Amino acid sequence: MTNKHPIGIFDSGFGGLTVFRSIAEQLPQYDYMYFGDTGRAPYGNRSFKTIHEYTWESVQWLFAQGCPLVILACNTASAKALRTIQQQDLKNGYPTQRVLGVIRPTAEVIGNYSKTQEIGVLGTKGTVQSESYLMEIAKFFPDVKVEQQACPLWVPLIENGEHDKPGSDYFVKEYLDAIIAKSANIDTILLACTHYPLLQDKIKAYLPANINVVPQGDIVAKSLVDYISRHPEIEQNLTKTGIRNFFTTTDDTADFNKYATMFFGGEVQSEYVALK
Template sequence: MTNPIGVFDSGYGGLTVLKELVGRLPQYDYIYLGDNARTPYGNRSFETVYQYTLQCVQWLFDQGCPLVILACNTASAKALRTIQQLDLPRIAPDNRVLGVIRPTTEVVGQYSRSGKVGVLATRGTVLSESYPIEIAKFFPDLQVYQQPCPLWVPLIENNEHDKPGADYFVREYIDQLLARCAEIDTVVLACTHYPLLKDKIAACLPDGSVLISQGEIVAGSLADYLQRHPEMESRCSKGGRVRFYTTDSTEDFDNHAGIFYGHNLRSAHVLLT
């Protein structure tokens, strides 16, 4: 039995993170789980997101994963801390669950010259206040402005993100963000779906703005984590194999997933009850 690194997302967005993980650390085995049957998580309650996330993490543990990455900002914001503090000691004390928010907030201040940072996210991530709280720990002088973008994930998941109609909704949210502070010079894409809109978002930002996607940052953070924790690194199997699972239609998943992952793939179905 292999011991892959688990990567979880509520849908497809985490594939943008997985792509970077495999690119940076191709020697490891990976298993991806998309909870497409219950997506989106962004507008669900904290309790619901926590219950769904814990169920998916447990499934990945059952597949032999000693380490699970929550490649979902909403799950990282609403469920990660509770799982780490309350559930892991009880269900798998030697396993670890990591998120995507902390690696991003650890470095965001290095990019901003004005000290004004924008965060584009789902409504759930914005309401959690996770980004302002975490950024303040590392860069207390940074001013953080959050902008919920509730229509972007549906646009992307319905493959409308590269159509002209998406331009209006990208411009609308960017204008709302910049209306609150015109000096924002660094913007975090705090949802793993949003890199698919990166070019459209960049076109709406002032010249010289820095746009931060999470995949590359998370991949670097994982490489550093494994180097600092040889006891965990040695438990992760190294066969270069990547497997994909979805809680919904495999046909739909396979048709959409290539947009996020960069090439065609084949998934298997998982029934979570």
């Protein structure tokens, strides 16, 4: 693998596979390496310091495998670690590598989905508390009103395979009622967690038909297509044999493979990585 230069895709768990799926569909020719830090997940309720530490450690591992470009396919890591990585960490030994997130490309276009100019953002506690979406959307759509709602029980439901069972309906409806109660004019709901597309059908079922439900996968993938076209120095360094490798910090790879296949929409065979 030393002669390969894949695109690295990082997430604290499985959710980033929904983004990876969209990226691979739009850019199938490239090599990819997915790294899920499932052994230390979830990140949503951890501190800025811990999330940065875990994320940067994982990114450096991907760099060591030959990845010149890493996508943080995780809203919590993008909210709490990306800025420090881009502005400080890369300068200390990684001047040619690049790390991108999912918040900015989403913020650049999400306002275009709303006719009422009112958007609801559903995310983890960490993403919501960071207020990253409030700040980023305001840069591109200053007239758009944004309401946020943390949904702390959704990720555990999804990662335990309960998302498509009747027991999850109560918690789906609870958080949706809370976000809609903040403004009756919301006509667009952003799923600001890469796990949430697995709940998309239930979410739509509990919302009025006029409300758009927007996952991030296609948005991030289109942004990456544009980024690569504008940065030939990166594109020329990426290998293109269509190889996809999966790695996890969970030693039970069979369990990881089962859930990863559900998120990715195709068979996943992973390898265990011990970071420490």
